[in-house]
Amino acid sequence: MPPKSQKAKKKCLPTRKPHFFKCIIHLSLLSKLQRIPPKFLKHISSVGSKKAILQGPSGSKWHVELGKDMKDTFLTTGWPKFVKDHSLREYEFLVFQYDGDMRFTVLIFDTSACEREDAFAVRPRRKPRQCEGKRKRGRPPKHSPEVGCTIKSEAIEHGMSLELLKDDVQLPNLLQIQPFQQAESGLPYPAPACDVKVKREESELLINILRNTTKRSKGGRISTRRPLTEKERLRAEEAANSFTSAFPYIVMRMAPSQVYRPYMRIPKWFSREHLPPKRSNLVLRDPCGKSWIVTYIPSLRCQISRGWSVFARTNKLEEGDYCVLELIGPIELRVHIFRAVEVEETLQIAMTPTT
Known part of the structure; x- marks a missing residue:
């Protein structure tokens, strides 16, 4: 009888789902390949498979291909699209959970060690229609280097060093794998209602990366505020989420890349639904009623650029x-x-002389 009950207990235990993580230390992760840790391959039942599925925080799926050299396994075709659609940035942190059957759930954390809010609204981008007319029937064209070029051009636009774009992994003998063809939906991107709260699975991993430190981003400014407590973070989040309006709105948590750099990214679903389709000027009206002119760029990464840094600095955003x-x-x-943290407290800390 005891052995039977122990057997039943074992059956009731939840199946363990292994994880591995990747920290974007520099822009090499934005290249065409993503290496899977060799020790992790023992958890993958179908190592010989050429296809895998990545499920992002929004629940949407991206089909990717696997490639191998003599000793390593990589995510190849489809990975640049996942990177581009999620607008991955330096110092962000990815957690890959293996769900079995070559399926991975990917969690995305920003530099505050919290999950990125905008990632819960990301959907796979549709391919732009060809302007040259209808493509002839037959075999699909070979994979184009367009993704790499787009990433490099964005790096130049934001002043990033092109040296960081070099892949740190040499793959002279990477196996060639035919791209996996998937029929993409012609449906428009769904715009989630502003008052709907997305349920998130709790991550059991302890993420300790790049906590709130005083630093200067390239082209940005220095934070003079002390590190936040968890209570303060939650208080600000609850206050923002309690906001309601009859007008369309979006709640944005200020990450370091948004307040210490001269631009702020806006989730694509909100941009496509409510903002102009072309580059244009927008008016930001601050809490005091003052108007600020900023430039809105609906490109690969929808963002507010010129004028944003002055707005953020004047309004003391942190x-x-x-x-x-x-x-x-x-x-x-x-x-x-x-x-x-109230502005008065921030100013008091900034004026305190250091010893």
Whole structure:
């Protein structure tokens, strides 16, 4: 009888799902290949398979290919699309959970060690239609280096060093694998309702990366605020999420890349649904009613660029603060700011002499 009960207990235990992580130390992760740790391959039942599926935080799926050299296994075709669609950035942290049958769930954390809010709304991008007319029937064209070129051009635009784009893995004998063909849906991107809260699976991993430190980003400014407590982070988040309006709006948590650099990225679903389809000027109205002109660029990474750094600096935005962008006109956004730490306290710390 005891052995039977022990057997039943074992059956009730949840199946362990192994994980591995990747930290984007530099831009080499944005290249065409992503290496799977060799020790992790023992968990993959179909190592010989050429296909895998990555499920992003939004629940959407990206089909990728596997390639091998003499000693390593890589994500190849399809990986650049996953990178591009999620607008992955330096110092972000990816956790890959293996769900079996060559399926991975990917969690994306930003430099505050919290899951990226905008990643829960990302959908696979549709391929642009060809302008040259209909393509002739027959075998599909070979994989184009367009993705790599796009990433490099964005790196130049944001002042990143091209030296970092060099892949740190040499693959002279990488096996050639035919691209996996998938029929893409012609449906438009669904725009989730603003008041719907997305449920997230709790990660059991302890992420300790790049906590709130005083630093200067290239072309940005220095933070003079002390590190935040968890209570302060939650207080700002709850205050922002309690906001309601009859106008379209989006809740944005301020990450270091958004307040210490001269641009702010906006989730693609909100941009495509509510903002102009072409590069144009927008008006930001701050809590005091003052208007600010900024440049909006609906490119690969939808973002507000020129004018944003002045707005962020003047309004003393810091990492961990929340901004609610409320669309009150075709090109006008009212900005509601929910601070994690009051401005007076930040100024007091900045004026305290160091010993």
